[in-house]
Amino acid sequence: MPAINVGGIEIEVDEDGFIADPSKWNEAVAKALAETEGVTELTENHWKVVNYLRQYYQQFGIAPMIRKLCKETGFSLKEIYDLFPSGPAKGACKIAGLPKPTGCV
Amino acid sequence: MRKVFDDYRVLSDETLRPDEPRVEKFLQAMKKSLQQRDNWTFWLPYTLSLDTCMKCGTCAEVCPVYLASGKKDIYHPVYRSDMLRKVYKRYFTLPGRLFPGLVGAEDLTEEKLNAMAENVYRCTICRRCAYVCPVAIDNGVIVREARKIFDAIDIAPDELKKNGTQKQIKFGNATGTPANAFLDMIEFLEEEIEDTKGYKVKIPVDKEGAEYLLMHNAGDYLAFAETVMGAAEVMDAAGVDWTLNSPAKGVNDAVNYGVFYSDAEFTTIVKAHVETAKKLGIKTLVVGECGHAFEALKYLMLRLIPPEERPFEVKSILELEDEWIREGRIKVDPEKNPEPVTYHDSCKLGRLGGMYEEPRRILKACCKDFRELTPNREMSICCGGGSGFAIMEKGDFRKFRMETYGKLKAEQLKASGASIIALACSNCKGQFREIINYYQLPVRFAGVSELVANALVR
Numbered sequence: 001m002p003a004i005n006v007g008g009i010e011i012e013v014d015e016d017g018f019i020a021d022p023s024k025w026n027e028a029v030a031k032a033l034a035e036t037e038g039v040t041e042l043t044e045n046h047w048k049v050v051n052y053l054r055q056y057y058q059q060f061g062i063a064p065m066i067r068k069l070c071k072e073t074g075f076s077l078k079e080i081y082d083l084f085p086s087g088p089a090k091g092a093c094k095i096a097g098l099p100k101p102t103g104c105v
Numbered sequence: 106m107r108k109v110f111d112d113y114r115v116l117s118d119e120t121l122r123p124d125e126p127r128v129e130k131f132l133q134a135m136k137k138s139l140q141q142r143d144n145w146t147f148w149l150p151y152t153l154s155l156d157t158c159m160k161c162g163t164c165a166e167v168c169p170v171y172l173a174s175g176k177k178d179i180y181h182p183v184y185r186s187d188m189l190r191k192v193y194k195r196y197f198t199l200p201g202r203l204f205p206g207l208v209g210a211e212d213l214t215e216e217k218l219n220a221m222a223e224n225v226y227r228c229t230i231c232r233r234c235a236y237v238c239p240v241a242i243d244n245g246v247i248v249r250e251a252r253k254i255f256d257a258i259d260i261a262p263d264e265l266k267k268n269g270t271q272k273q274i275k276f277g278n279a280t281g282t283p284a285n286a287f288l289d290m291i292e293f294l295e296e297e298i299e300d301t302k303g304y305k306v307k308i309p310v311d312k313e314g315a316e317y318l319l320m321h322n323a324g325d326y327l328a329f330a331e332t333v334m335g336a337a338e339v340m341d342a343a344g345v346d347w348t349l350n351s352p353a354k355g356v357n358d359a360v361n362y363g364v365f366y367s368d369a370e371f372t373t374i375v376k377a378h379v380e381t382a383k384k385l386g387i388k389t390l391v392v393g394e395c396g397h398a399f400e401a402l403k404y405l406m407l408r409l410i411p412p413e414e415r416p417f418e419v420k421s422i423l424e425l426e427d428e429w430i431r432e433g434r435i436k437v438d439p440e441k442n443p444e445p446v447t448y449h450d451s452c453k454l455g456r457l458g459g460m461y462e463e464p465r466r467i468l469k470a471c472c473k474d475f476r477e478l479t480p481n482r483e484m485s486i487c488c489g490g491g492s493g494f495a496i497m498e499k500g501d502f503r504k505f506r507m508e509t510y511g512k513l514k515a516e517q518l519k520a521s522g523a524s525i526i527a528l529a530c531s532n533c534k535g536q537f538r539e540i541i542n543y544y545q546l547p548v549r550f551a552g553v554s555e556l557v558a559n560a561l562v563r
Contacts (some may be wrong), residue, residue: 015117015119015499016498016499043558052120058287060283060284060285060286061281061283061286062283063280063365064281064327065290065293065326065327065328065330066327066328066330067293067297067331068293068330069329071293071297072134081542085270089328090498092302093175100268101280101327102264102268102269102272102279102280102281102497102536103268103269103272103277103278103279103280103281103322103323103324103327103358103360103496104322104323104325104328104360104395104495104531105280105324105327105328105496105535
């Protein structure tokens, strides 16, 4: 299985680059995952999205609706794509250490 | 992942196992596929298509992948069908066994197996080729039968199987949405409708004995919520007795990825859909905006489930919206959608499902400036999202989708001058979301129900 290097530690990721074991996520892992997404710096805005995603996922066991993500973080979908070029599902969820969303999303 | 066919890879090495011996098992599974008793569902068009191709090339002239790729040989529809056909001739026909060279029969090698496994996931099974074939060969059926054989030897994309049909049976939906999350989503959507439209719509969930059970592609709640909201507003405006269902009451996801690659998975899921509808005691199952779900529940189900075991009707939400607008059950004002709108005929709703005029009547009633894409209807060009392609991203596959199907749709979209493209299928929405981004088009997409809801006069 492919892996990313986080400060000398190998963290396993799946074929799509999502963390294989979500329990291994931390801020350093987030930064490393962000690099794979072409996001060189995680700003306050990035963290706002990441924290909301994690909080929702921990509560409900699934990523939030994109529309709800936009409402709760105050970002438009376009702004989310500006922050996370691969978008909310493939970009933000990846950096936030959520498993890859499945189904037609 | 190394190259086994072209510059893209849909199947991971873990799934394809490109260095393991699989030819023997493939041939055994193929043998079964050629026996009507074991594989009755599409046996006749399958075997006739394998036997009768005249190599006239008419199909290639309409294949989006072949044309957009610059007529690359490997993407010719007959090249793809021949990958299976040459093996069929070699092992399952007398001339092919005796004089292979004379009849275009070839041995199956592990490398050819790898290439075939990938190539069958370059065609969306849009069946534009089948529509024009002078002898009714269906390359799409051949591709699907090949996918079934691969599935029988455990080669199927994760997106369709492990994280698709199998996940749907386990969780009630392919997105893995548990009941409490679902209810949270519904509550949010009710708030959103009130916020944006200024009126309250109550969205019923799990109502037993309702007349209409509306089932969406579960992905729509997550990615295309405006379609779900629009549909709720329309049902409410029509004043009918309707309900959604949660995963607590069975399957609440209209999808059936078995349509793409496996009769066995298809049957498991359609049976779960039927059980869910029966248990809720509803009269009409309304399929939300999802192409293959419509195919599965409106048509394919007819062949597998006897009428007495499916005591309910099946309709597309488009059929209902068309009926209700025409009979005046809902009133709409086209001035409320002033931008130029065009419509993409999804392969499963149009070419397969025969629903061309319903969406057009709806859109003409709800939009001030409706324009056609050219070509359209039977000759509509597949957007490239079908067959689950819209959710396949491994191995640079998004680039393949954008540079073949996507390129043609972008050209059509630009030529229409529309700023909104109306779509009635989730895979199409996912694909167009990418096409619009990739080609930087000044267009947005909208669900048909979303546009109807915008036009409602309450």
